[in-house]
Amino acid sequence: MTCVLVIEDDPAVRWGVSVGLRHRGHETILVATGEDGLAELVAGAPEVVLLDLMLPGMSGLETCRRIRAFSQVPIVILSARDDDVDIVVGLEAGADDYVIKPASSEVIEARMRAVLRRTTPPASSGQTHTTHGDLLIDRVALRALKHGTQLALAPTELKLLLFLSAAPEQTFSRQQLLEQVWEHSFHGDYRLVDACVMRLRAKIEDDPRNPRYIQTVRGFGYRFGPL
Amino acid sequence: MIHLSLARGLRAQLVLVFLLVSVLSALIAATITFRQGRTAIVERAQADALQDLRAHLASRTPDLPADPTETDLRTLALQLDRAAGIRGWRTALSYRGGPLIATGAQPPLPAQLRTQAATSTTALAQRFHRGQAPWLAVALPVTAAARPHGPPPLVVYASFSLASQQQDVDTLAAAARAGVLPVALVAIVPALLAARRLLRPVRRLRTAAERMAGGSLDTRVHVTGNDELADLGRTFNTMAATLQSDAAALRDMEARARRFAADVSHELRTPLAAMSAVTEVLDADAASGRLAPLTAEALRLVSDETRKLSRLVEDLIEVSRFDAGVAVLSLDEVDVGELIGKTLALRHWRDRVRTDVPPGLRARLDPRRVDVILANLVGNALRHGGTAVSVLVQVRADTEQIAVTVSDDGPGIPADLLPHVFDRFTKGDAARTRTDGSGLGLAIATENARLHGGTLTATNAPRGGTILTLTLPRNPP
Numbered sequence: 124m125t126c127v128l129v130i131e132d133d134p135a136v137r138w139g140v141s142v143g144l145r146h147r148g149h150e151t152i153l154v155a156t157g158e159d160g161l162a163e164l165v166a167g168a169p170e171v172v173l174l175d176l177m178l179p180g181m182s183g184l185e186t187c188r189r190i191r192a193f194s195q196v197p198i199v200i201l202s203a204r205d206d207d208v209d210i211v212v213g214l215e216a217g218a219d220d221y222v223i224k225p226a227s228s229e230v231i232e233a234r235m236r237a238v239l240r241r242t243t244p245p246a247s248s249g250q251t252h253t254t255h256g257d258l259l260i261d262r263v264a265l266r267a268l269k270h271g272t273q274l275a276l277a278p279t280e281l282k283l284l285l286f287l288s289a290a291p292e293q294t295f296s297r298q299q300l301l302e303q304v305w306e307h308s309f310h311g312d313y314r315l316v317d318a319c320v321m322r323l324r325a326k327i328e329d330d331p332r333n334p335r336y337i338q339t340v341r342g343f344g345y346r347f348g349p350l
Numbered sequence: 351m352i353h354l355s356l357a358r359g360l361r362a363q364l365v366l367v368f369l370l371v372s373v374l375s376a377l378i379a380a381t382i383t384f385r386q387g388r389t390a391i392v393e394r395a396q397a398d399a400l401q402d403l404r405a406h407l408a409s410r411t412p413d414l415p416a417d418p419t420e421t422d423l424r425t426l427a428l429q430l431d432r433a434a435g436i437r438g439w440r441t442a443l444s445y446r447g448g449p450l451i452a453t454g455a456q457p458p459l460p461a462q463l464r465t466q467a468a469t470s471t472t473a474l475a476q477r478f479h480r481g482q483a484p485w486l487a488v489a490l491p492v493t494a495a496a497r498p499h500g501p502p503p504l505v506v507y508a509s510f511s512l513a514s515q516q517q518d519v520d521t522l523a524a525a526a527r528a529g530v531l532p533v534a535l536v537a538i539v540p541a542l543l544a545a546r547r548l549l550r551p552v553r554r555l556r557t558a559a560e561r562m563a564g565g566s567l568d569t570r571v572h573v574t575g576n577d578e579l580a581d582l583g584r585t586f587n588t589m590a591a592t593l594q595s596d597a598a599a600l601r602d603m604e605a606r607a608r609r610f611a612a613d614v615s616h617e618l619r620t621p622l623a624a625m626s627a628v629t630e631v632l633d634a635d636a637a638s639g640r641l642a643p644l645t646a647e648a649l650r651l652v653s654d655e656t657r658k659l660s661r662l663v664e665d666l667i668e669v670s671r672f673d674a675g676v677a678v679l680s681l682d683e684v685d686v687g688e689l690i691g692k693t694l695a696l697r698h699w700r701d702r703v704r705t706d707v708p709p710g711l712r713a714r715l716d717p718r719r720v721d722v723i724l725a726n727l728v729g730n731a732l733r734h735g736g737t738a739v740s741v742l743v744q745v746r747a748d749t750e751q752i753a754v755t756v757s758d759d760g761p762g763i764p765a766d767l768l769p770h771v772f773d774r775f776t777k778g779d780a781a782r783t784r785t786d787g788s789g790l791g792l793a794i795a796t797e798n799a800r801l802h803g804g805t806l807t808a809t810n811a812p813r814g815g816t817i818l819t820l821t822l823p824r825n826p827p
Binding site for chain 1: 616619620621622623624625626627628629630631634657660663664680682683684689692693696717718721
């Protein structure tokens with residue numbers, strides 16, 4: 124059972140999503156505005172947030188940014204497809220994934236679960252601690268430290284870093300990353316990868332525009348290092 | 351190009367007609383001048399000869415006895431011959447209808463002149479040809495002073511060559527002929543100028559018509575003057591204005607209709623989002639067996655139709671995004687074989703569809719959109735091809751483009767439906783039996799292909815079955 128915070132202004136959608144998720148055995152906290160959402164995030168301590176982008180008052184994007192300012196709780200955007208640009212901005216603001224409305228509760232749950240799984244350790248054994256330059260990656264405690272300071276990484280950012288650093292200098296296509304990190308079996312949206320790489324670079328690189336750790340291999344994808 | 355050759359044709363025709371008219375006028379003028387000149391020259395020669403002959407006779411006949419002997423006459427002929435001067439005439443005399451008396455060889459005289467001269471009291475002249483040369487013969491009757499009204503007792507004949515006059519006439523003819531050619535040549539210049547001037551409005555109209563055909567409905571021609579071509583220009587402008595306003599009105603109506611469709615779709619989406627989230631609950635309850643059978647059926651119906659409605663609305667929104675021109679390509683270099691494999695695997699079509707793809711073929715394309723196209727093509731083939739249909743996805747590539755053909759061995763598309771297969775809401779049969787498709791699938795596939803700068807075509811194979819071909823450029827826009 125997962126506690127889900129649903130931030131959605133339309134009462135019918137809010138209600139429908141709640142019914143669908145409760146039917147699947149989850150607990151829901153329902154709010155209509157971003158302000159209420161932020162309050163419930165502190166009070167209700169949900170495990171995952173479903174966030175509508177089109178909100179009255181504080182926008183979904185702003186809500187997303189404010190959540191990320193103090194919490195690395197998984198965020199899944201619930202959006203209409205033609206908010207395409209908003210989705211990209213939302214991903215850059217720190218959302219982990221998105222679902223296009225209308226969606227069945229099965230799809231919503233699948234995306235939610237995939238994000239939640241990112242917070243559990245990968246099955247790979249091997250070294251529990253690896254050091255790459257100034258980065259220390261702790262695969263047991265699921266954290267990354269730079270110069271000894273713990274980095275505040277969202278679940279997806281952490282999983283991407285763990286995945287890439289587990290095979291240094293190996294290039295992965297964006298489709299591969301979508302399948303491995305986001306668990307998208309379909310032709311996913313590469314913007315998810317690009318936005319997440321951007322956010323991750325902002326947190327781990329000394330100069331995000333001249334990355335050392337997460338490097339772009341033009342025409343192919345991304346790789347970790349070489350340092 | 352038709353317009354161009356027409357203008358050339360018109361210009362050529364105008365110049366030709368102009369030339370013809372000027373050459374004809376020059377010819378007629380030359381001919382008349384020549385004829386009058388020739389007549390004047392000959393008449394002048396004739397009059398001069400008669401006058402000279404008369405003068406010589408007048409000075410010598412008084413010496414002649416009343417009844418001259420042949421010797422007297424021969425002497426007179428000799429005297430006259432000697433006085434011929436540059437004309438070089440030769441004379442002969444006939445006294446009272448007697449034989450011709452000449453000094454040397456008899457001068458050539460036409461027989462007709464002799465018979466006429468026998469009775470005439472006035473001077474006669476006749477032109478004739480001797481060999482190739484023109485000659486003039488004159489007959490001058492000399493009447494006796496005692497019997498002025500009787501037949502002339504003595505007739506003096508003279509004949510001489512008109513060769514020098516002929517030379518003058520030839521020169522005249524040559525001059526007339528020589529005049530025609532320069533006239534014709536000079537006439538070309540005003541002819542060309544006139545044609546140019548006449549054709550300028552025609553050319554302007556042609557250019558304007560071409561620009562209109564090219565889509566610039568704001569094209570107008572500059573009209574000057576009041577002639578027929580100016581009228582045509584004004585009519586053209588009126589037509590262009592009407593077309594422009596009609597096109598604008600049509601575009602406006604179309605834009606409004608499209609906006610309405612988009613708005614409706616968006617409005618439908620919110621309630622559908624709520625319903626879609628709960629269909630699963632309905633399905634579960636309907637399948638639980640705890641409900642009355644009719645209620646369970648009703649739930650299943652609502653649940654199924656909600657899913658279909660969601661797909662329809664999503665497709666409508668996708669179509670309106672194309673209509674609004676806001677659909678964008680998100681290009682990525684991918685392995686074509688992998689992409690097709692994934693499309694088939696996701697929809698569990700792997701064991702129903704054969705593939706023939708060159709290994710390692712990479713292309714720059716929008717994977718999501720190509721997936722949508724392929725899913726539509728293969729989905730249609732599987733749906734409409736019957737239960738035992740065999741579907742083949744084949745990829746061929748050259749340096750320019752990639753061709754993906756989806757062929758099946760089903761019944762094919764009816765010939766009357768074939769041209770409309772990519773239209774919106776075209777369905778497999780006229781009764782519009784509802785199938786799983788929204789009726790927008792192939793229309794969306796076409797738009798996606800077009801967005802790549804590619805094409806989508808449908809044909810029926812000669813041996814039955816349908817062939818859908820998607821071509822994508824190797825370097826999309």
